[in-house]
Amino acid sequence: MGEVKKHDTPKVDQLKTGPWPSFVDDIYSYGEKHKKQACFDIMGQMELSYTNRETHWKHGGIVGVFGYGGGVIGRYSDQQEKFPAIWAFHTIRVHHTAGKWYHTSALKKLCDMWDSRGSGIVNFHGSTGDIILLGTVTDQLEPIFFDLTHQLHWDLGGSGSNLRSPACCVGKSRCEWALIDVQELDYELTMAFQDELHRPAFPYKFKFKFSGCPLDCVAAVARADMSFIGTWRDEIRIDQEAVRAYVRGELKPNAGAFSDRDWGPFDIKKEVIDLCPTKCMYWDENEQKLYINNSECNRCMHCIAVMPEALRPGQDTGIAILIGAKAPILEGAQLSTLIVPFMKVEPPYDELKDFIYKAWDYWMENGKNRERIGELIQRIGLNKFITEVMGLTPIPQHVRVPRDNPYIFWKEEEVEGGWTRDVAEFRKRHPA
Amino acid sequence: MGIEKFKELDPIYTQPYDPTLAEKLYNPEKPMENRITDIGPPYFWQFMPPVIQKNYGKWVSHEIIQPGVLKYKSETGDVVYVVRCGTPRLETTDYIREICEIADKYCGGYVRWTTRNNVEFHVTDEETLKALIEDLKNRKHPNGSYKFPIGGTGAGISNIVHTQGWIHCHTPAIDASGIVKAIMDELFEYFGSHKLPAKTKLALACCLNMCGAVHCSDLALVGIHRKPPLVEDERLEHVCEIPLVIASCPLGAIKPATAEVDGKKKKTVRINVDRCMFCGNCYTMCPALPIADGEGDGIAIVVGGKVSNRITPPEFSRVVIPYIPNEPPRWPTTVKWIKKIIEIYSQHANKYERIGTWINRIGWERFFELTGIPFTEKCIDDYRLAYTTYRTSMHFKFTKHVDEVFNAPENYKVELFK
Numbered sequence: 001m002g003e004v005k006k007h008d009t010p011k012v013d014q015l016k017t018g019p020w021p022s023f024v025d026d027i028y029s030y031g032e033k034h035k036k037q038a039c040f041d042i043m044g045q046m047e048l049s050y051t052n053r054e055t056h057w058k059h060g061g062i063v064g065v066f067g068y069g070g071g072v073i074g075r076y077s078d079q080q081e082k083f084p085a086i087w088a089f090h091t092i093r094v095h096h097t098a099g100k101w102y103h104t105s106a107l108k109k110l111c112d113m114w115d116s117r118g119s120g121i122v123n124f125h126g127s128t129g130d131i132i133l134l135g136t137v138t139d140q141l142e143p144i145f146f147d148l149t150h151q152l153h154w155d156l157g158g159s160g161s162n163l164r165s166p167a168c169c170v171g172k173s174r175c176e177w178a179l180i181d182v183q184e185l186d187y188e189l190t191m192a193f194q195d196e197l198h199r200p201a202f203p204y205k206f207k208f209k210f211s212g213c214p215l216d217c218v219a220a221v222a223r224a225d226m227s228f229i230g231t232w233r234d235e236i237r238i239d240q241e242a243v244r245a246y247v248r249g250e251l252k253p254n255a256g257a258f259s260d261r262d263w264g265p266f267d268i269k270k271e272v273i274d275l276c277p278t279k280c281m282y283w284d285e286n287e288q289k290l291y292i293n294n295s296e297c298n299r300c301m302h303c304i305a306v307m308p309e310a311l312r313p314g315q316d317t318g319i320a321i322l323i324g325a326k327a328p329i330l331e332g333a334q335l336s337t338l339i340v341p342f343m344k345v346e347p348p349y350d351e352l353k354d355f356i357y358k359a360w361d362y363w364m365e366n367g368k369n370r371e372r373i374g375e376l377i378q379r380i381g382l383n384k385f386i387t388e389v390m391g392l393t394p395i396p397q398h399v400r401v402p403r404d405n406p407y408i409f410w411k412e413e414e415v416e417g418g419w420t421r422d423v424a425e426f427r428k429r430h431p432a
Numbered sequence: 433m434g435i436e437k438f439k440e441l442d443p444i445y446t447q448p449y450d451p452t453l454a455e456k457l458y459n460p461e462k463p464m465e466n467r468i469t470d471i472g473p474p475y476f477w478q479f480m481p482p483v484i485q486k487n488y489g490k491w492v493s494h495e496i497i498q499p500g501v502l503k504y505k506s507e508t509g510d511v512v513y514v515v516r517c518g519t520p521r522l523e524t525t526d527y528i529r530e531i532c533e534i535a536d537k538y539c540g541g542y543v544r545w546t547t548r549n550n551v552e553f554h555v556t557d558e559e560t561l562k563a564l565i566e567d568l569k570n571r572k573h574p575n576g577s578y579k580f581p582i583g584g585t586g587a588g589i590s591n592i593v594h595t596q597g598w599i600h601c602h603t604p605a606i607d608a609s610g611i612v613k614a615i616m617d618e619l620f621e622y623f624g625s626h627k628l629p630a631k632t633k634l635a636l637a638c639c640l641n642m643c644g645a646v647h648c649s650d651l652a653l654v655g656i657h658r659k660p661p662l663v664e665d666e667r668l669e670h671v672c673e674i675p676l677v678i679a680s681c682p683l684g685a686i687k688p689a690t691a692e693v694d695g696k697k698k699k700t701v702r703i704n705v706d707r708c709m710f711c712g713n714c715y716t717m718c719p720a721l722p723i724a725d726g727e728g729d730g731i732a733i734v735v736g737g738k739v740s741n742r743i744t745p746p747e748f749s750r751v752v753i754p755y756i757p758n759e760p761p762r763w764p765t766t767v768k769w770i771k772k773i774i775e776i777y778s779q780h781a782n783k784y785e786r787i788g789t790w791i792n793r794i795g796w797e798r799f800f801e802l803t804g805i806p807f808t809e810k811c812i813d814d815y816r817l818a819y820t821t822y823r824t825s826m827h828f829k830f831t832k833h834v835d836e837v838f839n840a841p842e843n844y845k846v847e848l849f850k
Contacts, residue, residue: 011761015610016575018617023520023609025573030524039524042599049598049607050760053726057602059719066463075600091600095473100545103479104532105445107543111525111532112449120525124545127593127644134522134600142463143454149468150457153444165473169547172489173480174504174512174554181489183476194470214741218547221746222648222739254784256496257586260627263783275784277743302743302784308493327642329713330682332816335648335746369679 004037007044011051030120037085038119038135045083063090063138065145068198071156072141088137089119092144093130093157095165095190098183099173100125106152113147127223128207129167130157155194161370162200166190168210169217177304178212179230179317180345186210188349189356202360203367213313215301220322220336225373226356227322227336232314235294236303242310243268243290247283254306272303318344319352323359324374334374337382339390341397355390362389381409438478481542483512483556499624500582501565513561514552517568517580518591518616518623521549522599522609530571530579538564548591548633550584583624587631589774590623592616593645594636603712604638605655605729606758612636614762618771629781629790632774633738640711647748648737650787651773653766656755657710659728660703664720665691669699672718680717682815683707731756731766735773735799736788747788752800754810769805776803801831 015024024043031039045056061074073091080087094110110131114120119135126132136144148154157165166189168182169175189208190197196206209224211217213231220227245251246266252259253266268290273281280296281303283289292303294314304311321343322336345352363373366380377385382399386392412419436442457466477485487506494504502514519527531551535543538560544552553568555561571579584590592615595601597608615634622628635649639656646652668674678686678701685707691700701721703714710728715721733756737749752773756766773787780802781790791799800807813821 012610014761015613016573017577018613019576019578019581019620020613020616020623021518021520021523021579021581022573022575022577022613023522024613025575025577026520026524026527027522029574030526033526046598046607046610050610053729053758053760054724055598055602055604057598057600059602059715059722067467067469073600075602089600096545097473097479098476099480100547101476101479101484102543102545103441103445104535104541104543105441106474106479107528108532109445109449111528112451114525116449116451122523122525122528123521124519124523124528124551125521125549127595142458142460146454146458146466147449149471150466151444151447151449151453152474153442153471154474155469155471167547170544172491173476173484174491174514176491176493176504178489187472187476191472194472198470216739216741216746219645219648219739222645252495254586255494255502256626257631258626258783259496259586260499260625261587271783275743298741300741300743305742306784308495312492327647328640329711329716330680333642333647333748335748369676 004031004035004040006040007047009043009047012043012047027121034115034120036120038089039121041077041083041085042089042119042121042135045077045079045086048079048082057089061088061090063141065141065156068156069200070158070160070162070198073159074138086119086135089135090138090141092118092133092136092141093126093159093165094133094148095155095157096125096129096131096167098168098186098190099170100129101173106154109152110154113144113152117144117147126157128157128164130165156198158197160200161202161204162198162206163193163196163202164205164207165197166208166210167218169212171210171212175212176308177215177301177313179232179313180210180212180228180319182210182212182228182230184347185228185319185345185349185352188347189353192349192353193356196360202364204370204372206360206363206373213301214299215305220325222325222335224325224336225323226359227325228319229322230317231299231320231342232317233342234314234316236292236297236314237312238290238292239310239312240289243307244288246307246310247288251307251309255308272306275302276300277302318342321355324372324377326372326374330370331375331378334372334378336374337377338397339386339392341395358390437475439475441478442474479542481512481540481554483510484542484554486510487512496585496626499588499626500585501561502585511556513555513558515555515561515564515568515582516546516550516552516584517582518578518584519545519549519551519580520609520613521591521594527579534564534567534580538567546584546591548584548593550591551580581620581623586626587628588622588624588626589619589628589632589634592634592636593649595638595643597638601638603641603716605657605712605724606636606638606653606731607760608636608638610761611653611731611763611766614767615770618767619774622774628774628778630784630786632777632787634770641713641716645739646734648739648746649749650735650738651770652734652737652749653731653770654734655729656732657712657723657725657729658755659723659725660705660708660710661712661715661721661723663700663703664722665698665700666693668701668718668720671720674699674701677701677714677718677721680713681708682711682713683709686714726758730758731763733766733769733773736791738786738788743784744786744789744792749788750796751811752803752805754808773803773805795829797829797831797833801833807833 063074123132168186171182209220321340325336733753734749
């Protein structure tokens with residue numbers, strides 16, 4: 001390897017100091033050690049961006065691997081003479097594992113591959129979940145894909161108007177609140193829909209996310225077109241002795257999450273009973289016993305989170321399905337809206353797949369170019385989406401409040417006598 | 433093949449990487465030969481430590497022993513300790529290798545990342561835990577930043593979910609990694625402690641595509657433009673699909689047009705600048721409509737969003753500061769305001785109150801008064817469902833704003849009764 005050309009980067013260099021891990025120090029150390037010009041050129045271009053306060057990447061870039069329509073984000077520098085090592089700097093999305101668990105033997109092999117064929121720079125992880133290999137040239141894309149599939153048994157993630165890489169929370173692997181097996185669900189659906197993931201066939205992007213409980217640690221309600229969130233429909237399990245231990249101050253509220261500040265002794269009335277959003281709890285001081293009216297509970301998780309040793313979710317568990325979250329472009333940001341309040345799910349999740357196909361079939365047929373499913377629901381109306389598209393019966397849980405305007409659509413067949421009327425008949429009763 | 437659901441580690445990972453194999457297998461003349469597709473990610477089970485495999489779905493409770501260190505108990509009696517460390521997300525393979533070295537030394541080679549891009553190490557006994565923590569504390573980059581700061585649990589500030597910025601994207605109005613580093617340096621004490629009223633989630637998106645979590649975070653930053661796009665008439669018809677460009681505008685500000693360039697008629701577009709609010713979506717669709725501008729671009733700060741259903745439903749974050757200029761490399765004004773909001777929140781909110789829950793209790797007028805953030809018309813919604821954000825009630829508090837605007841003769845009264 002020849003000598004590398006270093007750029008003067010006084011502004012970027014100021015990010016080497018301070019306690020938080022410095023990406024600048026990391027990239028420079030790596031560049032020095034491996035004599036990678038790309039590392040110096042990317043920092044050089046960053047310095048230029050810090051001076052001009054503008055990006056120096058050209059618009060777009062369409063590159064990829066044969067057989068797939070996505071997975072690689074093409075990128076070209078607009079300063080190719082100054083920074084030749086990053087003239088092309090494409091990103092590879094590598095599909096993360098469900099729950100983001102890894103063994104070092106696989107990671108180190110992935111690193112060896114990326115050292116050899118790319119910049120050595122990565123993101124762990126992209127916001128949708130993928131491992132991001134940041135920066136390589138077009139000629140390396142096919143070899144990287146061959147290395148990934150043949151030597152790592154590892155596939156690309158999604159990009160473009162397709163199913164993006166699904167993601168889940170840590171789930172049953174390390175959380176007592178996981179009400180569904182999000183990792184298995186994530187993996188099964190990922191594998192079932194490989195075609196939809198690799199070959200864009202949709203009006204726009206579509207994301208799945210799976211959270212084990214309503215605390216929603218993977219932000220499914222905000223960041224997935226179809227959000228799967230674990231819930232239960234029986235009773236919260238109470239260990240009364242453990243509740244008393246919290247009241248006596250022997251156990252730390254919220255597992256110790258508030259340990260560095262004096263909030264006073266734990267007060268079950270103030271911290272649990274009074275904060276319950278449905279006010280369905282009661283602490284009997286005399287009996288030293290906690291009562292929960294489970295039929296009024298909306299399963300917000302607060303009491304369980306405050307007293308994890310004493311309270312556990314119920315055991316009749318399933319998923320709720322919410323649809324339509326998206327960022328602002330085009331019609332404004334949306335959170336997913338409740339469509340299915342409860343569904344039992346077991347591998348191979350056929351019922352769930354049917355549900356997904358039903359939504360996709362309609363959206364693929366009727367969605368406009370670059371229209372997210374959430375916007376489609378806005379356009380046609382949630383009522384139509386629930387009844388006509390998904391074939392479900394509307395229930396009060398589908399809305400936060402009923403409509404306030406009386407601009408109600410009726411279908412002709414719902415109205416006695418239909419819509420064909422004769423004005424002459426009307427005039428017989430009401431002369432003009 | 434990879435599609436097999438490996439419960440034990442796939443033996444392929446014990447074989448060293450062969451840097452020459454791909455060239456032998458891939459024949460550009462016959463690109464579909466030897467091609468493997470649709471195998472998906474490796475099956476997660478093989479990458480989980482034995483204690484996790486054994487206790488999968490059997491955990492009964494957990495405890496945060498100290499900031500960044502958790503203990504999980506299983507119904508089998510097993511325990512697992514977790515050490516959570518901050519990472520910059522943007523990193524190198526050497527950094528990943530160092531994580532691997534640590535995982536090999538203490539964790540049997542197993543490691544995981546969180547949904548906020550922290551890294552987690554798992555051990556099963558206290559002695560190893562102690563040694564691991566000690567080791568992590570001592571690892572620093574050459575200029576002194578911690579490589580693996582321990583924290584990110586409980587009522588503190590965990591990692592900032594962020595985007596590409598100037599390191600890789602073509603549509604950003606701001607950088608990502610640099611601003612995140614500047615903020616986390618300043619808020620570092622909150623990463624390794626539990627002293628806030630509730631967990632506080634920060635996010636950053638470098639444009640209003642809002643990749644990530646800005647629209648639903650306690651406190652977040654989004655890159656914005658303040659100038660309409662430039663229109664490259666001579667190039668536009670060659671590089672853009674004009675109907676797509678027109679449909680990309682949320683406010684219908686773009687119309688088709690014909691322009692004369694060097695005596696030739698060119699199809700192009702015109703932008704009604706009075707209708708343009710600089711979202712940049714037309715540039716996403718069309719390279720001939722660049723919008724970035726060093727002076728015009730900057731940061732908007734939003735607060736009060738959340739995704740969890742705990743106590744209150746998930747909620748969007750709201751714009752409180754419409755613009756702060758880009759100030760690389762340390763963005764001092766932005767950092768100052770972020771810190772101020774955190775401090776005021778910390779001082780005034782009740783235990784368990786997220787920023788949004790706190791503001792809903794005290795009212796937005798009080799939030800603006802307490803933080804000293806100047807309120808301007810830029811924070812008043814004027815997009816489609818804006819009406820739902822107006823105050824259609826007599827429920828308000830008299831804050832300094834009322835005094836200053838309506839009770840001071842030199843502005844309100846004089847103006848109105850002249």
